[in-house]
Amino acid sequence: MNDGALREPTFLVLTALAAQPQHGYGVLRDVESISGGQVTLRAGTLYAALDRLSAEGWVEVDREEVVDSRLRRYYRLTEPGAARLAAEVRRRQRHTTAAEQRLQLRSAGGLA
Amino acid sequence: MNDGALREPTFLVLTALAAQPQHGYGVLRDVESISGGQVTLRAGTLYAALDRLSAEGWVEVDREEVVDSRLRRYYRLTEPGAARLAAEVRRRQRHTTAAEQRLQLRSAGGLA
């Protein structure tokens, strides 16, 4: 079991749903704000990810509302989904910490 | 310009080369240790990434040695490569911080 690494869009979708349920378009805007405008998810990416994550059991439909004749489907992060996200956070922190240390060694003039 | 997100294997290859030049197999072992054994790069992934990153100007061949009739090609992270890695670190830290905060909100019983 090498894998399990989440791609950035998937990671951000889970993050957007971590605090409270949101509908698709809300996730879209949330991801944009989390990333400071760096990441704007394509609609296709978002709904494909939502389907995939539902099949995985990491998110599920919270409720559906109809606002102005338009459907709003709210998604919720499940407990397994939260655990998965937490694991991915640890994994990424480990990697970014290693990268930082090595970049510092580099600017310090190489390895001892 | 939405993109620029590095995939995990690519990120780890750059990280492995950040402190000092290494040859392919050294990168392989280094990535494994950085990730605590979680990530073992496929040979195909590694050399494809090295080619791609060379074309991008983020890594370059440092030197070549022949040890026991076997070639050792050492790669080095370039300055643009180091800058790219540093940018990716900042990006990932922003995202992991957001994910952590939201997971805490969740365990605290939802958003205020």
Add this chain to the structure above:
DNA sequence: CGCCATATACAGGTCATCGGTATATGCTTC
């Protein structure tokens, strides 16, 4: 009246990664 924001959905294409294989040497183990 056209444009933008809101909102969901699908179809076609790309590309990084995976999985497997090939080649070659030297050390260890049985």
Add this chain to the structure above:
DNA sequence: GAAGCATATACCGATGACCTGTATATGGCG
């Protein structure tokens, strides 16, 4: 002494997440 493993680089076909673009529909703004 041969079987297997670590070292070392390299290619090829398949997969799948993601991107681009498009379709559909409503309401507000200029």
